[in-house]
Amino acid sequence: MDFENRPSPQLTPVAAVQFQEGIFLVLSRWTSLQMAVAEEWGGPTSRKKSEDLVVRIFSMFAQSKETLHVNDLEDFLDEFMVSNFSAELEDGSIEEVAEKLMIMHGECAEGNFSTINDLKATNLVSSSVSYRRQEVCGEEEDDIDSDVDSDSVVDGENDLLGKDSSDMAVDSFAQQTCMDQREMMVDEPVAGITTEDGWTVVSSRKRNGKKT
Structure with a gap:
């Protein structure tokens, strides 16, 4: 899906809460990240680092004054995994996670929480x-x-x-x-x-x- 020319829409307070929970649910299904946490590639604070990632991703969308492109999110995730877990991923998961988050953010801006609700139900x-x-x-x-x-x-x-x-x-x-x-x-x-x-x-x- 093409996100290159799509500005980052603003979220209502309710949508913001839903989106932050959605970020957590998506990351909890990211196999590469969960493996890094379980095996403590980032040391004893590996789990804390994964929790911080949820907050940092949310801040990227909420505080960005310019259009947030999917490539920006991919670069951020790639840099985060390298700097925090010494993990360079070549499995395509970074691109997949970034696209899911972009789609989810767009849905939340429209008041559509169906994807998040599906993730909750699966949980x-x-x-x-x-x-x-x-x-x-x-x-x-x-x-x-x-x-x-x-x-x-x-x-x-x-x-x-x-x-x-x-x-x-x-x-x-x-x-x-x-x-x-x-x-x-x-x-x-x-x-x-x-x-x-x-x-x-x-x-x-x-x-x-x-x-x-």
Whole structure:
């Protein structure tokens, strides 16, 4: 979409609040940024840096006295990732994020918050799925513990070493099963969000220096 000659429209107070939330939602789906935060490419303050990025992007739109072009936003995002995370991205995600933000800002200026509402709805679905998986994992642990206690009573096991070894084996299996499910819980919502929002799955590489 061509943004080159489009001036940056002003937002109403309500639209400004919506847009700032929309920025956060878009960045939370930016795989390259979230990887940089999770792996602390920017050091122990990596998460704080990602939060600051939301404010700085919003300020670019709100305080710019001249037309804000999509290329300006791309350059800013590129410089931010290099200077704060030593990450030079060549996966096309910067251009994709910049375009989404430009479109979203234009929609907010028109009082159209449908894109933001869709992102919110997707967030709710993902959170619900994650919570359900945690709940199921907890129930399975309880069931396993109950089975172990019941078997011990029926068998009348008096050998403490044998009982401890059996309990440790069952507990280890339960913990591993739960950990495996939690790992799936972390990975699967990201893939789901990517599909529903039409995002291109991106990869990122950590490098030093700026993009030439």
